[in-house]
Amino acid sequence: MRSVTKDNITEVFTSYLGENTDPRVREVLSAMARHLHDFAREVNLTHEEWRTGIAFLTRAGEITTPERQEFVLLSDVLGLSSLVDMLHSTPEATSSSVLGPFHVSNPPPLAFGGDMKRQYEGKVVLVEGTVRGTDGNPIPGAQIDIWQTAPNGMYSSQDPDQDIHSFHGLMTANDKGRYAFTTVRPVEYTVPSDGPVGDILNAAGRHPWRPSHLHYIVTADGYRSLVTEVFPEDDPYLDQDTVFGVRDDLVMKYVEQPADSFPDGYELSGTVKGTYLRVDFDLVLAPSI
Amino acid sequence: MRSVTKDNITEVFTSYLGENTDPRVREVLSAMARHLHDFAREVNLTHEEWRTGIAFLTRAGEITTPERQEFVLLSDVLGLSSLVDMLHSTPEATSSSVLGPFHVSNPPPLAFGGDMKRQYEGKVVLVEGTVRGTDGNPIPGAQIDIWQTAPNGMYSSQDPDQDIHSFHGLMTANDKGRYAFTTVRPVEYTVPSDGPVGDILNAAGRHPWRPSHLHYIVTADGYRSLVTEVFPEDDPYLDQDTVFGVRDDLVMKYVEQPADSFPDGYELSGTVKGTYLRVDFDLVLAPSI
Numbered sequence: 001m002r003s004v005t006k007d008n009i010t011e012v013f014t015s016y017l018g019e020n021t022d023p024r025v026r027e028v029l030s031a032m033a034r035h036l037h038d039f040a041r042e043v044n045l046t047h048e049e050w051r052t053g054i055a056f057l058t059r060a061g062e063i064t065t066p067e068r069q070e071f072v073l074l075s076d077v078l079g080l081s082s083l084v085d086m087l088h089s090t091p092e093a094t095s096s097s098v099l100g101p102f103h104v105s106n107p108p109p110l111a112f113g114g115d116m117k118r119q120y121e122g123k124v125v126l127v128e129g130t131v132r133g134t135d136g137n138p139i140p141g142a143q144i145d146i147w148q149t150a151p152n153g154m155y156s157s158q159d160p161d162q163d164i165h166s167f168h169g170l171m172t173a174n175d176k177g178r179y180a181f182t183t184v185r186p187v188e189y190t191v192p193s194d195g196p197v198g199d200i201l202n203a204a205g206r207h208p209w210r211p212s213h214l215h216y217i218v219t220a221d222g223y224r225s226l227v228t229e230v231f232p233e234d235d236p237y238l239d240q241d242t243v244f245g246v247r248d249d250l251v252m253k254y255v256e257q258p259a260d261s262f263p264d265g266y267e268l269s270g271t272v273k274g275t276y277l278r279v280d281f282d283l284v285l286a287p288s289i
Numbered sequence: 290m291r292s293v294t295k296d297n298i299t300e301v302f303t304s305y306l307g308e309n310t311d312p313r314v315r316e317v318l319s320a321m322a323r324h325l326h327d328f329a330r331e332v333n334l335t336h337e338e339w340r341t342g343i344a345f346l347t348r349a350g351e352i353t354t355p356e357r358q359e360f361v362l363l364s365d366v367l368g369l370s371s372l373v374d375m376l377h378s379t380p381e382a383t384s385s386s387v388l389g390p391f392h393v394s395n396p397p398p399l400a401f402g403g404d405m406k407r408q409y410e411g412k413v414v415l416v417e418g419t420v421r422g423t424d425g426n427p428i429p430g431a432q433i434d435i436w437q438t439a440p441n442g443m444y445s446s447q448d449p450d451q452d453i454h455s456f457h458g459l460m461t462a463n464d465k466g467r468y469a470f471t472t473v474r475p476v477e478y479t480v481p482s483d484g485p486v487g488d489i490l491n492a493a494g495r496h497p498w499r500p501s502h503l504h505y506i507v508t509a510d511g512y513r514s515l516v517t518e519v520f521p522e523d524d525p526y527l528d529q530d531t532v533f534g535v536r537d538d539l540v541m542k543y544v545e546q547p548a549d550s551f552p553d554g555y556e557l558s559g560t561v562k563g564t565y566l567r568v569d570f571d572l573v574l575a576p577s578i
Contacts, residue, residue, distance in 0.1 A: 003537050004534075004535060005375065009371065009372050009533060017495065018493060018495060022492070027332055028332050029493055031328055033368060037368065037372055040372050040376065041372070041376065042320050042324075043317050045317075050364070050373045054360050057350070057360040058353055058358070061347070061349065061353055069347070072343055075343065079293075079298045079299075079301070080326070080329060082293060082298065083298050083329050083334075084335070084339045085336075086293075087333055200318075204314065205307015205310040206307060240305060
């Protein structure tokens, strides 16, 4: 089309798509162009703002490495990552939430009731629950990949003072579908804010904090895999997670217990001082489609 | 807000913006997030498609260098660059169009009627016109920066066989506001299609071609600078410029003339064989705001 105008450019874009283009590609590209054009028209985007955007993407490309993914971080702080998770969650199952960049491959095996705390200091926590289907039946043998920050707010992959496998463990649910482990309370932390995404947060008047959480990936034959995180109800950032990861059903409670009630049969490096915290959180999987 | 859902995430995003955030930053970020979220909801964006998008941006970052700007190219083929141009064009002035990546700084001076053809073979063209204001008055002394492809379809910065200044010239409009130069007919060419943006074009069933064109940057005291391009009416890609640069008022005509009508007073390397082409194109500037 010769007469491209600010009003017809979206139709012109669509008219350029090939006749034999995959229907889904056509749908996604057409919608992307329409929203991009509507955005620019709506805010009357200036050349200077356009240049700022190009410079932002260029800097994001420059800072991105196999260890640091600024484009994923951008998607996270804009809420896109969480939205995609929510679009594909099954209502009756545990909500999914952002994977984040700190998962490590080949986590060390962790026995039922095993110790993820190791030598670290911090408030002792006993986490347990049942892996079950949306039909309510437990799922013996489900695989539960668990990870969290150390008490210093860092994941093992960020912290040269930690073994790469610290605060990571792979557990198999027992014959009743139960999982249980001991650890220390994870802490809130900031997303990387020294790059271009940090500049967006600054310009937006936003903080870079995430509430503390435990990460899970749960897999079992015949069920959809679940990538999620659970958050304590008393976390100061629960209502303002900078990556929008909190869902109603992912909020759990630390119940304080006296040391002498610590049950037998659970491994723990060191001893409970005064009190420990107990968490009961069930992980509910949807059947495979 | 604790209960982030797929339906309220845009409001949650806006609620996170700081109270003292610059109003324009607030407006642009809110609109960006809303369109991004609406897009994802509308197409029900999948995790796999999201990963494809992240991988695309990562590859675009990797291929981008000071010489190659894949993010600008992405903006170009999505129509965003042209849309921003059109949003800020003055209706009575010559339309602006994409600058492109091939402009060089410090172009060589080109006298009125001067020769930009040099030793190159190709159809001889004589380009001329008046630089004037929207009030119709000529603008003597306007500066006109002109550039184009060589007959092989390459700009000097792409082609090690060309002098960096070939097919570039900086002219001053004469005391009647006239400009004129001799050259050869530029040819259509493709945008770089060996990177991730090329993969989008392929998936979309789109070609990477641009119609042939002459580039201009026109500046004069008291007037808004004009960045534009003009296209011949008989170009095969006029109706499908892959970067959406063609506007109605930027279409010109090559008028074929017998060699013996070639006027005196114009420089030309070599001689006209048979016929030459004559272009008359006025460049109209809006007053500064």
